[in-house]
Amino acid sequence: MRKWIGIVAALVLATGVAGQAVAAQPSEKQVRQLFEVMHMGQMFNQMNSQMAGVMGQAVPCVPASYWQGFIDASGTEQLMGRMVPIYQRHFTARDVVGLLKFYKSPLGQKVIAEMPLTMAEGMKIGQQWGHERAEAMLKELQQKGTLDASGRCPASPGATTPTPVPKTGH
Structure with a gap:
């Protein structure tokens, strides 16, 4: 009996999987x-x-x-x-x-008509926001001393100016 139940269950599963349309x-x-x-x-x-x-x-x-x-x-x-x-x-x-x-549909046609304008406006706002955000982050890094006043990495504290090696006349 168990064998038949197992066979029936396997057939049901196989049929269910095979019946699922891709x-x-x-x-x-x-x-x-x-x-x-x-x-x-x-x-x-x-x-x-x-x-x-x-x-x-x-x-x-x-x-x-x-x-x-x-x-x-x-x-x-x-x-x-x-x-x-x-x-x-x-x-x-x-x-x-x-x-x-x-x-x-009318709404779909409106989306098509308005999308270039909304995307252009969105890009403009995104560029403005990105510029403002970058300035704020750079200012923060300057205040922390990570960047110097010109926005560059300052020389590391232990770094010294290299001493020129004297030329020898061989």
């Missing part, structure tokens, strides 16, 4: 539909314009028009092609269906 990976087509709904190509164009401005300032001898072509149509397609597997690893087919539903 979450389906989204197809490339689904992921590309998501990219389209999210206006990913337009986001890349915006990134390209911002990058062109930065590069124009960093390398003023190169015309800004040169950098405008950094992410052209071919580049956009290449970049999206490389991003598809990332989305396939992190989202299930069911997730992508839900994301498509959300991003097609």
Whole structure:
């Protein structure tokens, strides 16, 4: 009797484990539909314009028009092609269906429209906060004597100026 109970229990466990469906990976087509709904190509164009401005300032001898072509149509397609597997690893087919539903909704479209502005404002605030935080921490280190007034590490207390070695005439 125990033997049969053990066999039945093993079958139930095996059936239960085998019956658990592995979450389906989204197809490339689904992921590309998501990219389209999210206006990913337009986001890349915006990134390209911002990058062109930065590069124009960093390398003023190169015309800004040169950098405008950094992410052209071919580049956009290449970049999206490389991003598809990332989305396939992190989202299930069911997730992508839900994301498509959300991003097609009015709220989803508002998120897409407002996200570049909120991210830009957030980055600006983050940079400002980071600058203020770094200044406060440097000031604290100066007060403790870890850093000198110019923000550099002072010479260690036991360090002395090295004595020059006299040259010998061999």
